[in-house]
Amino acid sequence: MTVTNSSISILEQSSTSEEVDMGTFEEVDMGGGTNDADNSKPSELHLRWARLQKYVEIKDETTTLKGKISKVSPNAGTRSSTVNKVILDGISAEAKPGEILATMGPSGSGKTSLMNVLSGRAAYQEGTISINGKALDKYGMKRLMSKVAYVKQQDVFFETLTVTDQLTYTAQLRFPDDVGTKKERNEKIRKEVERIIKLLRLRKVAHSPIMMCSGGEKKRVNIGTELLTDPSIIMLDEPTSGLDSASAISLLNVLKDLAKNHGKTIITSIHQPNSATFLNTFDKLLMLSDGHAVFFGTPNDSLPYLRSKGYACPEGYNAADHWMDLLVTDSAIEEERKEVAKYGNPTTDSSKKNSESPRFCLQKEWDNDAIARQMDVVDEIQSDGGKTIGSFEMKDGESKYTTGWWTQFSTLAHRALKKNKSNVFSPINLVRTIAIGIIVGIVYLDQRYTEKDVFNIYAYFFFAMLYWVFNERVIIQKERATASYRLSAYFASATVADLPVFLVMPCIYMTISFWMVCPSFGFITYIAVICIAFLSVMAGQALGFLIGATFDDPKIGQSVATVVVLFLMLLGGFFAKNIPSWLSWVVYISPFAYASNAAMLVIFRNPIPCDGSGALSPMCAVGDTTSFIPVDDILQSLNVFLPLGWNIALLLVYCLVPRVFTYVILRRKKGGERE
Numbered sequence: 070m071t072v073t074n075s076s077i078s079i080l081e082q083s084s085t086s087e088e089v090d091m092g093t094f095e096e097v098d099m100g101g102g103t104n105d106a107d108n109s110k111p112s113e114l115h116l117r118w119a120r121l122q123k124y125v126e127i128k129d130e131t132t133t134l135k136g137k138i139s140k141v142s143p144n145a146g147t148r149s150s151t152v153n154k155v156i157l158d159g160i161s162a163e164a165k166p167g168e169i170l171a172t173m174g175p176s177g178s179g180k181t182s183l184m185n186v187l188s189g190r191a192a193y194q195e196g197t198i199s200i201n202g203k204a205l206d207k208y209g210m211k212r213l214m215s216k217v218a219y220v221k222q223q224d225v226f227f228e229t230l231t232v233t234d235q236l237t238y239t240a241q242l243r244f245p246d247d248v249g250t251k252k253e254r255n256e257k258i259r260k261e262v263e264r265i266i267k268l269l270r271l272r273k274v275a276h277s278p279i280m281m282c283s284g285g286e287k288k289r290v291n292i293g294t295e296l297l298t299d300p301s302i303i304m305l306d307e308p309t310s311g312l313d314s315a316s317a318i319s320l321l322n323v324l325k326d327l328a329k330n331h332g333k334t335i336i337t338s339i340h341q342p343n344s345a346t347f348l349n350t351f352d353k354l355l356m357l358s359d360g361h362a363v364f365f366g367t368p369n370d371s372l373p374y375l376r377s378k379g380y381a382c383p384e385g386y387n388a389a390d391h392w393m394d395l396l397v398t399d400s401a402i403e404e405e406r407k408e409v410a411k412y413g414n415p416t417t418d419s420s421k422k423n424s425e426s427p428r429f430c431l432q433k434e435w436d437n438d439a440i441a442r443q444m445d446v447v448d449e450i451q452s453d454g455g456k457t458i459g460s461f462e463m464k465d466g467e468s469k470y471t472t473g474w475w476t477q478f479s480t481l482a483h484r485a486l487k488k489n490k491s492n493v494f495s496p497i498n499l500v501r502t503i504a505i506g507i508i509v510g511i512v513y514l515d516q517r518y519t520e521k522d523v524f525n526i527y528a529y530f531f532f533a534m535l536y537w538v539f540n541e542r543v544i545i546q547k548e549r550a551t552a553s554y555r556l557s558a559y560f561a562s563a564t565v566a567d568l569p570v571f572l573v574m575p576c577i578y579m580t581i582s583f584w585m586v587c588p589s590f591g592f593i594t595y596i597a598v599i600c601i602a603f604l605s606v607m608a609g610q611a612l613g614f615l616i617g618a619t620f621d622d623p624k625i626g627q628s629v630a631t632v633v634v635l636f637l638m639l640l641g642g643f644f645a646k647n648i649p650s651w652l653s654w655v656v657y658i659s660p661f662a663y664a665s666n667a668a669m670l671v672i673f674r675n676p677i678p679c680d681g682s683g684a685l686s687p688m689c690a691v692g693d694t695t696s697f698i699p700v701d702d703i704l705q706s707l708n709v710f711l712p713l714g715w716n717i718a719l720l721l722v723y724c725l726v727p728r729v730f731t732y733v734i735l736r737r738k739k740g741g742e743r744e
């Protein structure tokens with residue numbers, strides 16, 4: 070059994086662009102009409118969006134607090150206690166191949182939301198997104214998702230893998246299976262990984278574990294992972310956050326190189342760059358405030374624009390800082406604005422002050438319609454499920470995965486085993502396991518197959534079955550969003566790769582303690598007991614998976630696991646001799662019970678000789694050294710139920726059923742990821 074008390078954690082990996090199909094960009098329909106993209110290379114994608122509107126329904130707490138029954142939702146037109154919170158309000162702009170578009174704005178202005186929508190990872194309610202002049206419908210958006218590399222804010226890595234390993238495993242998952250023989254495929258992957266390492270200047274750390282890399286290097290590894298599929302559009306959510314200025318500049322230079330020399334379309338959100346970066350690195354700037362666009366154009370043009378609105382940037386002042394100063398509203402002014410909105414007195418001082426707030430002025434002044442008209446697509450909107458949108462087409466029956474199940478499974482299992490190796494077989498883990506084996510061995514040293522040792526033997530084996538429950542970790546890494554592999558392959562690989570974690574250490578522990586505690590029981594009993602311990606461990610692992618998958622918050626998962634395991638353990642046999650009858654059913658759902666039943670059935674196969682101690686009186690009288698206790702009596706006194714086969718079968722059920730439920734839960738969660 071292996072439900073942990075140390076950590077049940079669910080890690081979310083933001084491997085969001087792992088669905089990329091290799092080599093399909095050539096097929097992109099360039100679209101017709103007058104777009105700049107007409108002159109672009111086949112692999113280049115010109116992304117435009119017009120009048121993008123996104124809102125989410127939120128509970129109107131003021132309504133609830135005041136006890137109102139309902140409130141009219143502004144857009145839905147129905148009576149309800151929810152209101153629509155506008156996240157993006159009619160945003161229009163474009164990102165061209167060879168250019169870097171920077172989105173800037175205060176925290177909460179909608180930068181991440183915009184990128185989520187543009188990459189196809191979040192829904193939007195109104196507006197048009199087009200690629201090379203073709204508007205995308207729902208299916209086109211889905212396919213767009215596979216063409217965009219999306220580097221999220223947080224770096225998510227298997228920290229113990231080296232940079233080269235991380236890139237190689239990702240490439241193995243994404244390169245199509247049918248690019249020649251296995252050797253040719255591996256050679257291609259090796260070359261591609263080398264290319265990325267060179268491109269992102271990662272040579273120095275190519276063979277270092279990721280955890281040893283600096284923040285800037287980690288970001289570059291993250292970008293490199295996304296670049297493996299040679300995407301045409303690269304979106305980055307605040308790639309420079311947490312980096313010192315030298316690393317930030319170096320990273321931005323890499324992006325510049327990708328845009329200028331490799332024709333990538335790059336969209337990046339950024340927090341207050343320095344003046345030189347602001348003016349010289351970005352080709353276009355989209356300034357957002359409260360979900361509104363307040364400027365779109367070149368960073369250089371943004372300064373005359375501000376001047377024309379009466380907000381000229383002071384001489385020598387960082388232009389990006391100036392923008393932010395204008396858009397970040399003083400909270401006192403914001404409070405007053407709310408007051409005015411609530412009680413409505415347009416002649417008060419506060420409303421006057423509010424109308425003078427640069428933030429609201431800039432929101433009002435920006436001519437959204439003019440930009441939207443420029444961004445409107447030339448071709449009529451496609452309404453055929455995206456089938457005519459070049460490479461966004463997905464033929465009937467075509468798999469969205471570029472690799473087969475077995476490639477996915479073996480790569481993921483290999484990766485996870487490598488990752489586990491350094492964690493699990495650390496010297497400290499080995500020493501701990503050996504030490505515990507020896508201590509338990511000393512405590513129960515040299516038990517004999519006689520009356521007085523029956524209880525000790527029972528205690529030793531029960532402890533052996535449950536010890537690992539409280540010592541191993543259950544980690545389910547939910548690599549959610551889209552992935553370049555099937556959930557089933559991932560799940561199977563996670564189970565297999567965790568086996569060394571769950572089996573090798575218990576095996577070492579059992580080997581040491583068994584031969585110290587009961588050497589006279591023989592090799593067959595040793596093997597049988599180890600097999601039962603494995604089943605017990607796997608049943609516990611399954612239970613841990615299930616709890617881990619059910620609760621997104623690892624802390625909640627951990628707490629639930631502790632309670633569940635304690636409950637099943639306490640009522641699972643050894644500790645529960647006179648439990649109330651209304652709780653007696655618990656023993657039938659406790660895998661501990663089946664595991665210890667099976668172990669007892671394997672150990673106590675022959676009648677037990679009485680040794681005169683009277684330990685099991687009245688089965689053996691004091692001084693009686695000639696009688697034997699029948700096996701059935703011993704088993705009955707230890708509350709063992711069901712024959713060996715049944716106990717093993719039920720343990721197997723325990724190993725399988727929670728895994729099936731875990732798979733279903735992960736599947737449902739994965740499905741619900743997109744809005």
Ligand SMILES: Nc1ncnc2c1ncn2[C@@H]1O[C@H](COP(=O)(O)OP(=O)(O)OP(=O)(O)O)[C@@H](O)[C@H]1O
Pocket residue numbers: 125127154156174175176177178179180181182183
């Ligand atoms: N699903 C949602 N439900 C409710 N509000 C949301 C949802 N998604 C985004 N928001 C809100 O929309 C606004 C914009 O969020 P977003 O994450 O896009 O901002 P941001 O500009 O990227 O901020 P930051 O710079 O802090 O990352 C925020 O007020 C956020 O709370």
